[in-house]
Amino acid sequence: MLDYRLFKEINALFAAGNFHAARRLLMEVQSRVIALRDEISTLKTRIHTLEEAVHLSTALYPKNGAYWLATEGVHQGPFCTDCYENSGGLIRFERFSGGLVCPCCSSSLALPESAGFYAEGRASQQARIIPFARQRSSGI
Numbered sequence: 001m002l003d004y005r006l007f008k009e010i011n012a013l014f015a016a017g018n019f020h021a022a023r024r025l026l027m028e029v030q031s032r033v034i035a036l037r038d039e040i041s042t043l044k045t046r047i048h049t050l051e052e053a054v055h056l057s058t059a060l061y062p063k064n065g066a067y068w069l070a071t072e073g074v075h076q077g078p079f080c081t082d083c084y085e086n087s088g089g090l091i092r093f094e095r096f097s098g099g100l101v102c103p104c105c106s107s108s109l110a111l112p113e114s115a116g117f118y119a120e121g122r123a124s125q126q127a128r129i130i131p132f133a134r135q136r137s138s139g140i
């Protein structure tokens with residue numbers, strides 16, 4: 001915690017011409033400010049992580065033994081329930097002969113007979129190309 005009395009004390013030391021003591025106190029204030037900034041940065045990171053966890057928990061829903069994610073009208077999945085419940089990780093199941101398997105924990109899930117299993121997640125099955133960098137027009 002930053003003690004604002006220190007500023008008055010520093011000012012009084014400067015006014016009295018005790019520059020060495022004032023400088024030492026200024027260095028102490030600087031050290032405290034740096035510690036406070038580090039604490040703020042840590043707390044901001046924690047808040048961001050918690051906000052993401054809350055958002056994820058509201059957008060995630062179970063269906064056919066897997067988790068699915070609904071964001072902005074797009075349903076993605078299926079994700080491994082074991083990985084999400086044990087570590088919070090969203091790991092997409094991969095297809096193998098006759099079922100699905102988690103590439104992280106090797107948990108498996110039989111692929112349902114119904115053709116609608118992937119119906120909601122169809123949009124996410126298509127690869128989306130994200131441009132790495134825009135090319136400049138050379139003007140030549």
Ligand SMILES: [Zn+2]
Pocket residue numbers: 080081082083084091102103104105106107
């Ligand atoms: Zn898993």
